[in-house]
Amino acid sequence: MKPLTTVVNLTAANACVPVVALLDSGSAGNFISGSLCRQLKLKTSPSPLIYQVHSVTGKPLSRKTIRRCDIVSRITTDTNTMSESLSEKLSLLMWYFMRVIFLFGSMMLLSLRLSVFTALGLPIIWIIPEFSGRFYQKLSVQVQESLAKANDVATETFSSMKTVRSFANEDGETERYKKCLEGTYALNKVEAAAYAASTWTNSMSSLALKVSILYYGGRLVTGSDVSSGDLVSFVLYELQFTSAVEVLMSYWPHVKKAVGASEKIFEYVDRKPEIPPDGSLAPPTLKGHVRFENITFAYPKRPDTDVLKKVSLELKPGQITALVGPSGSGKTSIVSLLERFYQPQNGEILLDHKPLLSYKDQYLHEKISVVSQEPVLFARSVRENIKYGKENASDEEIQAAAKLANADDFISNLPKGYDTDAGEKGGQVSGGQKQRIAIARALIQKPQILVLDDATSSLDTESEHRVYSALRKDLKSCTVLLITHRLSGVENADHIIFLREGEVVEEGNHDQLLAKQGYYAEFAKQQNTAIHRNNAEDVTFTDQ
Incomplete structure (x- = not known):
């Protein structure tokens, strides 16, 4: 048993x-x-x-x-x-x-x-x-x-x-x-x-x-x-x-x-x-002086095609620097390098005279705000979208940032105001409204470096003028990098850099570059011709 x-x-x-x-x-x-x-x-x-x-x-x-x-x-x-x-x-x-x-x-x-x-x-x-x-x-x-x-x-x-x-x-x-x-x-x-x-x-x-x-x-x-x-x-x-x-x-x-x-x-x-380890610098104050020194860059998927070729440029605090050039000239690539999404093959990027790689990544993105042409809004309220980068922001700060972005008026007229749901990827608001909300989201962090990558392309001329006027008035110590195809945004910039096929071919202010009769002058001429053509078409349509 x-x-x-x-x-x-x-x-x-x-x-x-x-x-x-x-x-x-x-x-x-x-x-x-x-x-x-x-x-x-x-x-x-x-x-x-x-x-x-x-x-x-x-x-x-x-x-x-x-x-x-x-x-x-x-x-x-x-x-x-x-x-x-x-x-x-x-x-x-x-x-x-x-x-x-x-x-x-x-x-x-x-x-x-x-x-x-x-x-x-x-x-x-x-x-x-x-x-x-x-x-x-x-x-x-x-x-x-x-x-x-x-x-x-x-x-x-x-x-x-x-x-x-x-x-x-x-x-x-x-x-x-x-x-x-x-x-x-x-x-x-x-x-x-x-x-x-x-x-x-x-x-x-x-x-x-x-x-x-x-x-x-x-x-x-x-x-x-x-x-x-x-x-x-x-x-x-x-x-x-x-x-x-x-x-x-x-x-x-x-x-x-x-x-x-x-x-x-x-x-x-x-x-x-394939990126160097995080840096250690997080200074209490940052001037926002950026220098690109002989930067050569190619995307990893196309290592044999240089997007930027020995590019040297400077972004100074308190100035609006405009990047101009035809599509594919490397403007957005410069923004990607500034955000450390990629690393250049040659050359060095300096921030306040120190290598960009020496700064902490989180600190860097707190000091640099970028607004792209197609900004992404989350499926939450407009208020939550604006304070996305600063969760502890007060209602006063949110409204101040919206006013600076010329967005307060239309937000207030929404069905629930700042509590209106923006929809998935901002589908409940128009393209121009989405861009202004994104600009407010960038400004609420009070960045030292602000990048507007064709961020006003969906705005009308009057709204665009108000945004730029507010930025120049309230962000006097901020470094602003402006990328746009509109002459109205470029001509008032303090410094203009013209890129062509990944190279800096011209730089100066609006009047200086027009006097050179070079690439920028041709760009301005094309812009003016397009404006006159559109105005003529509008007049013809009205007469009909």
């Missing part, structure tokens, strides 16, 4: 312990998932967009660009796959592994020969899940990449819904997304077929082991090497043993699948951005 009592006790433990393991694994899964999401967010939030991928040994593998769809897929699908497999499956895997060790020890006490015979059959059984596990690991990576592509299509479509509907291409985007899902579905079918084949093979190999043990045990009983009672006890132990081994083999592919998902996750967590 003693062996039978032991088996009963083991069975009872088998029923109770997995429940406790599942309770613990649930908490562990949530912790792992949350921790991985935080790590991914921290690693993908900084400005560097290009990074070096390293292997587990630290050896560089490849140079990649972060795609938004990949980040979304890593944070959602991969983290869930990894956390669920590691928390639930791995905990049970460890439990059954310890159970196998204990049962095998009990089996050795009953019959050393039968135990050795059982051990000799285990490697043959273990080969199957090992090969299937490797296949699962590779297949898991392919599935995650396929899901990332599908996420990319969905994200791109939803974020550009107006464009899609304007071209009546809803069916085309649906078909594109369907093709991506069909690829994922095909991989899932292969995965399911592989799992079914692996499970069937595991069961058959376990059955073969049991039959072989019964046959060999019967021979030992016939030869009086083992008693019939010990054989019965051994078989009962062996049934528990093979059951635990089958569980190990069935869970092992899931763990390998989690390993495949984790490879993509830790590729991002362990990434090494």
Whole structure:
């Protein structure tokens, strides 16, 4: 009865312990998932967009660009796959592994020969899940990449819904997304077929082991090497043993699948951005004197094409410096370098006579505010959008910044005033209103360097004039970099720099550059011609 009592006790433990393991694994899964999401967010939030991928040994593998769809897929699908497999499956895997060790020890006490015979059959059984596990690991990576592509299509479509509907291409985007899902579905079918084949093979190999043990045990009983009672006890132990081994083999592919998902996750967590480490400077006062000295820059995707070629320029505090030039001349690239989103291949950028790289990144972005041509507003109130960079801003500060941006009047006339929802990406306000809210958001931080990258392109001439007049009046000590294609904004700048094909070809004030009769004079002539042409068309339309 003693062996039978032991088996009963083991069975009872088998029923109770997995429940406790599942309770613990649930908490562990949530912790792992949350921790991985935080790590991914921290690693993908900084400005560097290009990074070096390293292997587990630290050896560089490849140079990649972060795609938004990949980040979304890593944070959602991969983290869930990894956390669920590691928390639930791995905990049970460890439990059954310890159970196998204990049962095998009990089996050795009953019959050393039968135990050795059982051990000799285990490697043959273990080969199957090992090969299937490797296949699962590779297949898991392919599935995650396929899901990332599908996420990319969905994200791109939803974020550009107006464009899609304007071209009546809803069916085309649906078909594109369907093709991506069909690829994922095909991989899932292969995965399911592989799992079914692996499970069937595991069961058959376990059955073969049991039959072989019964046959060999019967021979030992016939030869009086083992008693019939010990054989019965051994078989009962062996049934528990093979059951635990089958569980190990069935869970092992899931763990390998989690390993495949984790490879993509830790590729991002362990990434090494191609940017120098954060600086240490955070002076209490900053003048905002910027100098570009012989800057040569090419984007990582086009390393052979220099966007900027030995560019030297200066932005002085208290002055409005205008960057002018045709599209593709490198104006926005200068802003990206100033924000440290990229690093130049040659040359140096100085801020208050010290290298830009020596400043803390957070400090730098607190002192530099940038408003782009297409600013992004968040799906929250206008008030929350304006104080986005300064959460503790008072209502008086918010209103003062809005007045400075010539936005207070139209905001006050909105249905709920400053509490009106701006909509996703600012879809509930017009382009000009969005730009003025973005300017207010930049001004509320009281930056030392303000960059307006074609930030008034959607404003009418009167609104643009009011904004520039307010900036000149209230930001006397601020360094302002103005990028625009409008002559009305450029002609009142203190200093004008004309860029052409990545090079500084002319600089001076409005009158000086007109007197040179060079590139800027041609630009001004084209602007005036366009203005006269538009006025003539308006008069003709009115007469009709």
